[in-house]
Structures are given as C-alpha cells and as structure tokens.
Amino acid sequence: MPEGSNFENHETPPQPTEFLGRLKHDQETTPSKVDFESILEKGEIESVRELEGYWGMKLVEIKDGGDALFRPDKETDFIFEAKRMEARRSDLELMAYKVDQVLGFDLVPAVVNRTIGQHVGSLQRRIQNFSCVIWGTNWENRVRPEEITRAAIFDYLLDVRDRHVGNFIIDSDTGKLWLIDHDFFMFFDEIIKIKIIEKAQEKGLVILGGAERVSIERFLAHADSLTVDAKPEIVEIIKKARDRAEILLKKGQIPITNA
C-alpha cells in the first residue's frame, strides 16, 4: 500500500471488487510501486539465465528495470498434482503478494504471473540489498520491530507452515524484512516452522498497534475480492485468514502458538 494511502479513512469502505483496481491505480500513481509491478508485467525481457539449483529457477533481466526471479510452475506441478490440487505455485505466490498489498505491509516483493519461454510461472522482483538470515545470529536486532510484528501477523493470518530462516531475507541497512517462498510447503507442509511468529512472541512484539488493526480491518473488508475466480485452495486459505483476522482483532494480539 502506498504511503499516505487513506483507505482506512473512508466512512464506507470501498467495495471488494473495486479494491484491487483502486490499489493498482494507487500503485500506478506512486512511482516506487508502479515500477515493480508494471515492469514485471510488461517490461521487455533482455536476457534469461538459468540458475543453478533444483527447481529450474531463472534470473530474468528486464530492460531498464533491473532483474527478477522466475519460478516456472512446471517444476513444481508434480507436488500439487500428487495432492490433487488445482492451485499451482504461481497462484500461491500471487495470493501472498495480494494479501500483503491489501494489508499494506509491503513485506512480499512484487510478483506477477508471466509466461517466459513458453512456461507459465511467477516473476518476482529480486531484492538486491539483502542478507540471508542465519540461525543463531540475532537477526531480529537488525530488523525494525514493526517489521517483525507485521510479518508475524501476515504469517499467522495465512497460517504459514514453513517460515524457516531460509524463507525470509533482511536488509540490514534499512531494517527491512522480506518474506519469500510462498509455495506448496509454505502453505501445506505438515511440519510447522514459524520462526518469525516465535521471535515476535519471544520479543513481546505480538500486540497489535493502531496501524496493524486498521490493516487487518481492511483485509477483512476486502478478503472477498481475493477469492474472485480463485482456485479452491486459495479460497480456503483466504477463508481461514478471514477467521484468523477476526481472532486477531478480538484478542488484540497474535495468539500463542505451539508449533
């Protein structure tokens, strides 16, 4: 959500179907936001380089637009097919981004669905100024406290399962935190790893502030718009998130979890 956006000030919240369109309009009029999403969607691709690693990821250089990570769905389709799911990785990545945008937290790097080299997948802005989070190195002291609280809210709402230290990165210079890897394991893994929620609880960063309450209320007002034409698994995740949003507002904090 662009800084200064005032959805929360509407006496009557915008209708869900209007919201994403309005959000896009706001992004288009805010230079720092416009650039990422529209560049990812429409930018001219200059080069595509296969990255080492198992999942067929590619580094895509976009003319005058930096670069992005492309994750082709075909590499992970087998996981979803084995579970007879309709959703694919790119659906999950996009859903996570949209939820983050509705919340206005700006924790998930911009991502779009795009076809590259005849393969459908997700194309996500590459964060350049980052550090990998390393276990046991007090990463939490290099991140702004509100970033931890908001990331914990995001993870709680979406009931993420795989937020281990490999699935978020930080920018130590600005204290920014980025959430990545919103794939099958993140939403459906049986073994729950919720490092950010655990850290938020440990540091006493689980109480909702006024801004967080407004974000969650906005999510509740617009959750339906995220389920329009969505695949069943996405609808389920959003439905659960809506229930959890109610719990958050009622309790005023992230409930204790024992993962």
Next chain:
Amino acid sequence: MTLLYFVELFELDRDAQQKKIATFKLLEGESRAVEIDGDRDNLVVESIQGEGIFDYKNARPGKLYPNDGMSFLENLKYHFRSGYLSATDVKKRIID
C-alpha cells in the same frame, strides 16, 4: 569403484551472480555422515550444521543433520529453494 553422492549449494550475490558456497558429499558404503567442503567460514554453512534441516521429502518430524547421511542430502534442495540460496538435486559421480 566407489560412488560419491553430492549436493552443491549456491548463493546469489547482490550483483546477481551465483557463487558456490558448499558441496555436501557422501561416499557410498562408508560412514553415513555427510562431509561439507567449501567456505567453512560462511555462516550459512555453519548454520546448517548447527540448526539442521527439516524432512520435507518424508514429512517426518524432527530435524536432519549431516550425520543423517542420504536423508539429509536429499532434503537440501527443499530447504534451499528461494533462489537467493539454492541447492541442487543429489548428483553422483564415480570416483576411485
């Protein structure tokens, strides 16, 4: 003839260049423990040994460490899948 099973771990740097930071190696028929070659000072490598990784492949509770041999090796690609850190599948090579 001995088979060497190995997994390579790559880090994407700020200039979008991938750098191999470790190779995890397991010799067939010998000790079950995975050996780690590479930048031992790299905190990621140190972290893997200290924290371990989860068993995504079999969805079993508990963690896997280098001493767990092939199970550890097979799960590295699931653990490191972000693009910022990426592990290869288990590869094998004949050595002698």
